[in-house]
Every structure is written in C-alpha cells, then in structure tokens.
Amino acid sequence: MDGQLLLVLLLLLLGASGPWGQGPGPEGPSEEPLKEEFPEEKVTEEENGILVLSRRTLARALQEHPALLVEFYAPWCGPCKVLAPEYSKAAALLAAELATARLAKVDGHAEPELTEEFSVTEYPTLKFFRDGDRLHPEEYTGPREAEGIAEWLRRRVGSSATRLENEEGARALIDAQDVVVIGFFQDLQDEDAAAFLALAQDALDMTFGLTDQPELFQKFGLTKDTVVLFKKFDEGRADFPVDEELGLDQGDLSRFLLTHSMHLVTEFNSQTSPKIFAAKIPNHLLLFINQTLAPHQELLAGFGEAAPPFRGQVLFVVVDVGADNDHVLRYFGLGAEEAPTLRFIDMDTTKKYAPAAGELVTAAAITAFCHAVLSGQVKHYHLSQEVPPDWDQRPLKTLVGKNFEQVAFDETKNVFIKFYAPWCPHCKEMAPAWEALAEKYKDHEDIVIAELDATANELEAFAVHSFPTLKYFPAGPGRKVIDYKSTRDLETFSKFLDSGGQLPAEEPTEEPVAPFPETPANSTTGPKEEL
Template structure:
C-alpha cells in the first residue's frame, strides 16, 4: 500500500528526499572502546570512523562515503544496493571504493562535513578532505557503479576515425558526441564536465577533420544520436556564449526522451528527471485497438512543444492504473487527455470531442496562454 501511495503521488512532483535530522535528536554516546586506524569491511564496504578516516583517504584514490543514521529508512533501503555496488567495483578491480560512516556515532565527522540529512553521499578524491564532491547519481547499485566509473576513467571516449565513430554511435540507442576542433579548449572542458554527470548516456568526443566532414559539420557541435524519432539532434556551439553546463545538460535530457513516453516502472525516473514544466497525458486502454489509434494524433502534436510539454501515455489497465486515483479517474474514464502543470500540479482536462493533433495543439497552446481556467 505504501508503494502504491508513493506511485500515485508521482505527479505531485518526486520530492521524496532524504530524511531530515530533527534538531532535537541527539546522538547516542559512543561506547567506551578504543578504535584503531585499521580498515574493516562489511559486505565489501569500508566501515569508517574518526580514527581510520584519514587512512582510508590516503589509501584509496577514489572513495565514495555514505553518511547514514541507523534509524533512517532511506539508509536501510540503500544498504544492499550500496554493498552490491562495492562488490561490482571490486570485481572490476576498480580503484574506486565505497565506505560508510554512522553519523549518529561519529558526530565529529558528521559535523566536519556538514551532514544534516541521511543518507548523504560524498566522493573524496586523491586524499583531499576539504573539498569532497556531492554524489548526484541514482540511489541504486547500477547508478552508483556508473557514476563511479565515470570518475575513474575519461568521461568521454576519444573517437579518432570514421569506423570507430560509426561503431560507437550505432551500437547504442543513444549516444552523445562532441565535435571540437580544440579538445583542450573551454568548450570541450564543459562537455567533459557534462559527460561526467550524465552517467546514463554514453559520451564520445571527436577532433579529426574527417569526422567533421563525415557528419556534415563546420563548427564545434554537440550531436545527440538516437534510434528513434528524428534520429539526430545537433546543438551548435554559440561562439559568443560558448557552452553552458546547465543548458547543455537540460537539452540532452529533453532530447534523449522519446517525443511520446509511456509511463512504466522503467521510464518513471526519466520522465520526472527531465524537469519539463508541463505533462500532457493520454490515458488509454491498450487492449482497445480503437484507443491505441488515438496515439497517432498525440504523437503528431508532440514535436511542437518539445522541451515545454512532455507527452506521456498512461495505460489504465497496466502500470499506470496506480496513478488514476490522483487524477480522480477510473479505467472506465479512458480515453482521456489531461495537461498537468508540474509547478503546482494543476490539471486541465481536455474536451473529448476530438483527439486530432490540431485539437491537441490548440488546447495546449490555450492552456499555456492562460486562456483555459
């Protein structure tokens, strides 16, 4: 029931965050025992405290540390995934290690690193204790492993010839390639920074003139290659403004989504992480061929509002059935079209007289213009 409630609240904005430590909560006193600087492990994860923390930093080039509280539900859920990620990295002979700190017992460490919510993950590199990097990846084993792998090696693969580039692009559903005439320049460095954070996308980088020619480019450009919709989207670099980390990240997030997304367990994170301000939702019964045909007009309208409105299909008899109560609907209400403003969760139900692309575009534009109350 708890899971169903969480899923039903997805369109309230996925604001499920870490459990905040109340100011009144006080840490239990440490047991009276002498701790050495020996490094011990639990399920492949280093158990860290104030006596061995410095040693762990000195011995491990990359150390991702989880600061947790024993009473924290999110921490308890993360524990098996964190251990699995540690095992995977160990099996790959990676220089990246994982460690954990009981912030309730190790109050000095928690205070030093400003820990106020749990779990908090921080990456320590090359023994640097003063400037740890906040973890920004997914809270599952695969997400942790990918995030760490991007920090072990280059964040983007160097593509040196047409064959290598073609293989890189065609072997994956999505691939990002930055074409830069100067790989040491500022634009390329911004690209590498974006690549290090967007660990769910493969990144390549190219400098050779033959590759610029092969892909019809004259100036520095970031290209997103995909095996759906328009197949390729180019983001030419503005010579005056250069590349911006936040802007490029958002553009890649938006354009890596299909024009029309189906709401499933696998796509939920993608849908909400894109942070598109409006969602246009088509509720339908996928077992009905007549209702399935309504997707044609829905798909045709989607391109007009890319980046501003995300088009989502919800199967009322499948995974999407769990969110129907949030919209005050039952499966019998399908087919239905509804626009949601993500900022305030306001919902606008479209008149069901027509599901044509023209009608859908007209309705959306009217809502965006403030003409629909």
C-alpha cells in the same frame, strides 16, 4: 666554579628530557617525532568489500585510496538499511574494475566528530574524496542502486566520455546504445570540452563520446564545435551548436539532452516516470487510453503527429488505463471508463485542464487544445467528490471540494478542519482524538469540527502538501486561516478552540506529517532520515 659544574652535571643526569618529553630543552634536538592523538592505524576492517572507517582510520584511507566514496549512516536509519545491499553490490562491481577506487562507510552516530567536520545533517549522506583532499569532498547526488553508484564512480575515476579517433569507432559507439551523445570539439583542451566532460559525469543514463578528428567533423557534416545526440527513434539526430562567443552553457546543454533524449511520445510506467519528472518541462499533455482496444490504439498516430511542434514546451505522455496506473487516474479524478480522453497539467502550479466534453482525440483537436491552454483560454479545474447527503449529520462533518468554501469561510462559525489522506499513518493515529473533539463540541453552535480527504479534493484557496494538515478558520470577515502546529491530542485541541485559535507560548510543537506519495505531480528522490 666546581659547584656550578656539579649543578650542570646534575641537571643533565636528572633532566635528560624537557618538561613535555620533547628533548633536553627548547633548543635541543628531538630524538623522536611528536606523537599524534591517535597512532596511525592501518585500514583493515571491511564488511562485504566496504571499508569500515572511524576518526582513527579515515586519514590513512584517504592516503591509500585516490578515490574514496564514504557513506555516513546510522544503525537505526531505515533508508540506510535499504541502501546497504546496493552499496555492497556496487563495491563488488568496482572491485574487479577500479583498483584506485573504494567504497567506505562511517557510523555517524558513533563518530559525531566526523559528522560535524563534514556537515552531515541526515542519513544516509555520501561524500566523494579525491586524491586525499579531506577539505573539499564532493557531495554524492547520484542514484541509490548498485549499477548507478558504480557508474557514477567510473566516470569520476576514469573518463566520462570515450575518445573517438575514427569513423569505425564512432559508428560502433552509436550503434551500441539507443541514445549516444558525441562532442565534436576542435580543441579538446579548451573550456567547452571540459564543460562537456563535467556534464557527462552526472548524465549516467546516456553514453558519451568525444573527438577532435577533422575526418569525423566531415563525416557528420559539421564545420564548428557541436554536441550531437544520436538516437534510434523519432528524427534520429539532434544538434546543439556551441556558441562561438559565449561558449558551451551546461544548463542549456543539459536541458537540450533531456528534451531530445526522450521520445516525442512517452508511455508512462515505472521506468519512464523518473525521466518524465526530471525533464524540467512543466507542461504535460496526457492521453488516457486502453492499449488492449484497437480503436484506442489508433489514436496514437494523431497524438504523435501533434507532438513535434511542442517539443521542449509540452511533454506528450500516454497513460494505459488497463495497466497499473490507478494512482494517475485518481490524481486527475478520472475513471478508466472515461478513456479515451486528454488531460493537461502545469507541473509548476499543479493546475489541471480538460478539453470540452465530447471533443474528438484527433491531431487537429490536440494541437488546438494545447494552444488554448498555453494561451490561457482554458480554465483549470479542481478535483472534488460529490457532497455526501449526510455530510453534516454526524458530530464530525465531512467536507469535499464542492462544499468547502461555504463551510470554512462561514462568518458565523469557528471551523477546525483536518486535511488527511486515507493511507496516512499519522492521520489514522490521530483519528480517535479528532472524533472525540467533534463529539465534545457537537452542541456548540458556533464551532464546526470537520475533515476533508485532500487526495480526492482540491481547493482554490490553498494547496495541501502534507498529512495531516490542520487549519482553523475563525468566525468573522476576512477569510482568516490559522495553521495548527501543536500536539495532536484532545486536551490541546480543546485549549486551542477555547482560546479562539491560540495556545500558551510554551505549548506549540510540530508532530510528524506524511508528504504526498509519488504521483505525476510529486515525485521524490531517495529517502533520508535527519540526525
């Protein structure tokens, strides 16, 4: 008994804590809490008003700030460097307004655990965390300039629409902006009002109001729930009644607002082009005029007169050939001297249409042209340069739209074609190898090495969306086409040709390509870089 007592006393003296430092044993009380892998650290590091976070400090930041917008970036990322000054300006704008909202950033290259946790696959990526919810951040898809970033956050932290209680407040809101959207809802707690507010969070280029006051329903001639767009141009007002059975459809309302917030006739410039492409109306009718010429300006009245019946179906756009719009003229294959003239484009298919030669630009002619295109009575056209007289005199042949078919699909030839853009750096980089390839095979009667400027020539067979695009057209029937996606050097090109359009399995690889630049048929969003 004495021996057992002595053993117990000895264990108590030597084993005061359990095997992992958690107390005397599995049932004994713990005198201090479990320690996490990283001790809790206060978030203090900042750069230009932006919190600098890591895996050690993110959790604390989420606790301290109910609204947190986090940018995942990489030090080498070009688009991140472009965003940086705007992000800092946005932080400064918000600092004086929203005490609960902060901007932060994480070096994703240095914090791979966080990029994996939040599924970051490209830089910059921005995610919005609300009320400390780490599991369900909202993807940021807003603007990449300071005021847009700040406004995006304002509408999520505060209300996305101004609450209106009387006519005076409503009139003041309407008078303050060119476009104002007011939701009239008899019950502000129902799903339709919530859907309206959710849509307002992202429609940053419009001002929103909200009311349930019977006085305002009466003042604006309404008897049921309606969203009204007030504007200081065209017809001045457009109503979107809420379906009493189906409720408010956000998609339908979004399209309605985009359509009716635009002028019936919009002049194309750097400010209006993003809205033109965002309108989700595929059909565009363009009037090319020289605004400095009085006879050209007189055509605007007829153009505007023809527009109302086509609202929501065709966008009417004016392009001033005397302004900085050369890229638009090139896209349609026009010269400034051809104005005034019309062109119609289907943005979904990029098919272009032209009126009959010599057709006058009058309201009646414009209306008839639109109806003819929409009903399929007008054949679309393709851009093509003229065939150069010496197109086949050099080892490297020059193709254009007008001679492409006869060369590419010649059943007696194996034709290897580079589709390029004059401005494309990747095309310029591979040009010497392509010239060398043409020189190497110049005496092979059954092999043609050629190039085609895809910015000035369009093809019926297929569209080219990136540069350089390389395609091989083997001899024989069937109009076969093989895409080349391997290394762009003379040796690999030669192996490809010598094997009849095939490469060993281990060799295929894709090299960089340049997308189309921003054009009327191809606008782009903010740049990003993949991890």
